[in-house]
Amino acid sequence: MNKPHFILKSRGADEKTVEELGNLLEKSYDLVGKEFNYYPTKNIPVFVYGSMEAFWDYNKALDGETVMGLYNMGVIHLVVPEAFDLTLEQYETNGPVLHEYTHLVVDELTGGNLETWFTEGLALYQEYNVYGTEWGQFMDSKDEYSLEDLRGNFMALDSDKAYRKSFLIMKDIYDRKGNHEVLDLLKELKAGHDFYKAFASLSDS
Known part of the structure; x- marks a missing residue:
């Protein structure tokens, strides 16, 4: 079709x-x-x-x-x-279509120069931004992962906790910096800049 x-x-x-x-x-x-x-x-x-x-x-x-x-x-x-x-409506607001499509867009905009937690955080933020769906909203924040944890073997981590932390990192970036700064970061990554150097310049400034 x-x-x-x-x-x-x-x-x-x-x-x-x-x-x-x-x-x-x-x-x-x-x-x-x-x-x-x-x-x-x-x-x-x-x-x-x-x-x-x-x-x-x-x-x-x-x-x-x-x-x-x-x-x-x-x-x-x-x-x-x-x-x-x-239902179709429930499925939509749960976000899988928007989520996976966001992954594709981010992949293309960065030329694949990204980390798993980063693209997951961006996709989860889009669900929140569009549908108000907040991943792990009622999870206990005790023993949450650090960025260093996410930088390791992301897929080996507890997925709920890892996704929650990824979302929170990107939400903080959007709240403090706005969409324009995120788009600039994606351009830097597309140009081949080191991921963590580029990300640090955004998150620390």
């Missing part, structure tokens, strides 16, 4: 749901585009899975892990709302 900016392929998902998710992707294209002043010109491939099992069949490395979406090397993967007993 083709949309103006996306090419969607069903992997066990019904046509109506694929159409609805395509509409959400186009909405995210506009919303995220305004935030980052960036609108990809090439059509973006998207796979829509009708169940977690279908997702695992095609993504063996994540077998057994429950995820709503995935971004990997220019491709977006989405699991249908029905797999989580969510």
